Amino acid sequence: MEYLLDTNIVGYILKGVASNKLKNKLMMINPDDVFISQITHAEIIYGLQKGGNIIKHINRVNSFLETLSILDWDEQCAHAYGKVRNELRLQGVTVQSMDLMIGAHAIGHNMTLISNDHIFDHFKQFGLVLENWQTA
Template sequence: MTGSNIILDTNIVIELFKGNPNVIKQLGVLPLVKISTVVLGELLLGAYRSSNFAKHVAQINGFLKKCELIGTDANTANAYAMIKAALLSKGKPIPENDIWIAAIARQHNLTLITRDAHFRQVEDISTENW
């Protein structure tokens, strides 16, 4: 797996911050990784809610130096709507932010690196768990 065709979910970044050796090993060989603005928002929320805001924000900012940040546009919104409609019709809803993350992965044809099994409910995205 090369860094050019993957995108990280929030829980993988958190595992990196916790020092998970497997995640460190996988990411250590990549010059650049992709994360979505949704993941960045979730990471910053965690920092704002923590008792050591400055430490966590510094950690996030350091990590961002190795990241390509991917935002949303009209195509992402369309992918989001299609994913959510399909999940609702199957009766398999997943968290709202995760639908946006899945939409970005689908739109850019990226493998989503995540620990969340519920992404398997989303059609037309590839997932991997480190």
């Protein structure tokens, strides 16, 4: 099984506030099965820029990024995105663009999304497998 970490999960890890459950899960699975989307990578870089003290945090971020693979946005993601976005629109569900893209990335590659964001509950109807490793 392959896992896609949502940006909030990566944030918990980088900020040192990951729960014991999250830490234990990450230690139990094969690192080759853990990924982030290019979208999450962009959000991490934005967070560094926004925080202002890039030099202080860049080494920790780079060390973390070296432990996993960053998945490219591809045709499978684009097709999943189009379908999910349209269906959610028809249902009157509003999802932030980055979350929509991350969810579509997981769906497009049949990955389990690890997130602490309940907006992804709306994605289960499209086959998304969602797990929350941060909370009990």
